[in-house]
Amino acid sequence: MTQKKHKKILITGTAGFIGYHLAESLLKDGYSVVGVDNFTPYYDVRMKEARHAMLQKNKNFHFYKISIAEYAALEKVVKKEKPDVIVNLAAQAGVRFSLKNPWSYADSNYLGTLNVFEVAQKHNIKRVLFASSSSVYGDNKKMPFSETDATDHPMSVYAASKKGNETLAYAYHSLYGIETAGMRFFTVYGRYGRPDLALFKFTKNIIAGKTIDVYNHGKMKRSFTHINDVVRGVRALIEKEKLTYEVYNLGGDEATSLLGFIKMIEKRIGKKAVMNLMPIQAGDVPATIADTTKAKRDLGYQPKVSMKEGIADFVDWFLEHKAWLLKLKEPMQ
Numbered sequence: 065m066t067q068k069k070h071k072k073i074l075i076t077g078t079a080g081f082i083g084y085h086l087a088e089s090l091l092k093d094g095y096s097v098v099g100v101d102n103f104t105p106y107y108d109v110r111m112k113e114a115r116h117a118m119l120q121k122n123k124n125f126h127f128y129k130i131s132i133a134e135y136a137a138l139e140k141v142v143k144k145e146k147p148d149v150i151v152n153l154a155a156q157a158g159v160r161f162s163l164k165n166p167w168s169y170a171d172s173n174y175l176g177t178l179n180v181f182e183v184a185q186k187h188n189i190k191r192v193l194f195a196s197s198s199s200v201y202g203d204n205k206k207m208p209f210s211e212t213d214a215t216d217h218p219m220s221v222y223a224a225s226k227k228g229n230e231t232l233a234y235a236y237h238s239l240y241g242i243e244t245a246g247m248r249f250f251t252v253y254g255r256y257g258r259p260d261l262a263l264f265k266f267t268k269n270i271i272a273g274k275t276i277d278v279y280n281h282g283k284m285k286r287s288f289t290h291i292n293d294v295v296r297g298v299r300a301l302i303e304k305e306k307l308t309y310e311v312y313n314l315g316g317d318e319a320t321s322l323l324g325f326i327k328m329i330e331k332r333i334g335k336k337a338v339m340n341l342m343p344i345q346a347g348d349v350p351a352t353i354a355d356t357t358k359a360k361r362d363l364g365y366q367p368k369v370s371m372k373e374g375i376a377d378f379v380d381w382f383l384e385h386k387a388w389l390l391k392l393k394e395p396m397q
């Protein structure tokens with residue numbers, strides 16, 4: 065990155081997987097980062113504390129433990145810090161959890177995002193980037209998913225909350241001219257990744273000699289996306305010269321079946337998985353494959369980390385940290 069147009073970035077969800085990596089990368093390059101997170105207990109908070117402790121070492125990181133669902137608390141932070149850009153990554157994530165606890169999606173994802181846009185328009189923050197998801201494509205049959213495809217049939221409350229975020233963003237753009245982009249992430253993985261997602265659960269259980277649940281008999285197909293590629297995509301949006309209202313697929317170039325994915329993990333660990341083949345779960349979609357032509361054209365986005373490299377790096381990291389990682393509580397699902 066040559067010239068930095070924006071210097072102070074407010075990131076919501078910095079104790080989370082993507083927020084942590086984005087903050088780390090920006091701090092390394094001399095940005096100031098204002099972090100916000102409320103450490104929800106959806107998965108073991110020790111993972112969030114570990115990420116947070118690394119960010120806290122940087123003097124250009126200012127943190128506020130607040131919920132974005134509380135407007136007054138968020139406004140206080142924005143008034144004090146006056147960021148150039150807001151990147152809203154805080155959310156209740158997870159498709160399966162939304163079957164049991166739909167309310168947390170209304171609070172953190174819908175109300176939280178509304179608060180972010182409202183505070184931006186009130187305090188003259190011109191640019192708001194926010195996490196959407198490949199799940200907005202519902203069970204569309206046409207693959208790969210392109211930004212021009214319909215997104216009117218969400219299959220879960222989680223997906224509906226993300227679609228809702230995109231429509232809210234459009235309203236704020238058209239009312240107040242806020243420059244905004246929805247980033248449709250496709251199954252992101254990497255170091256310090258989410259303990260509720262497949263790579264973490266599979267690696268943990270294979271190492272511990274426990275059975276792994278494999279949904280849709282392993283026939284799920286995903287554009288797994290390495291965190292370093294996601295961070296590059298978000299950073300390109302932070303510094304993009306012109307932005308109106310857009311949505312972008314930020315996905316990997318290699319789509320893999322769950323069984324292919326498990327084989328790569330087994331190979332790196334050097335141990336076979338014991339699999340419990342299960343039917344697909346309600347709310348899940350069998351395939352999410354990204355067409356990233358638009359991000360490549362507008363953002364110069366180009367996934368660089370191959371699945372083989374990315375999985376090897378994750379497994380090596382896990383083995384190095386297994387003393388505490390194996391002790392993490394099971395996520396709330």
Ligand SMILES: NC(=O)c1ccc[n+]([C@@H]2O[C@H](COP(=O)([O-])OP(=O)(O)OC[C@H]3O[C@@H](n4cnc5c(N)ncnc54)[C@H](O)[C@@H]3O)[C@@H](O)[C@H]2O)c1
Nearest residue numbers: 077079080081082102103104131132154155195249251252
């Ligand atoms: N990881 C993926 O594969 C993926 C895929 C598609 C979309 N996304 C989206 O990307 C964003 C980041 O995901 P992630 O994987 O880093 O998830 P994550 O759960 O690791 O991070 C989210 C963080 O937000 C915080 N948070 C939740 N509600 C909050 C609230 N009300 N106020 C303040 N903080 C709150 C949590 O404590 C957590 O630290 C989310 O919006 C998620 O829906 C992620």
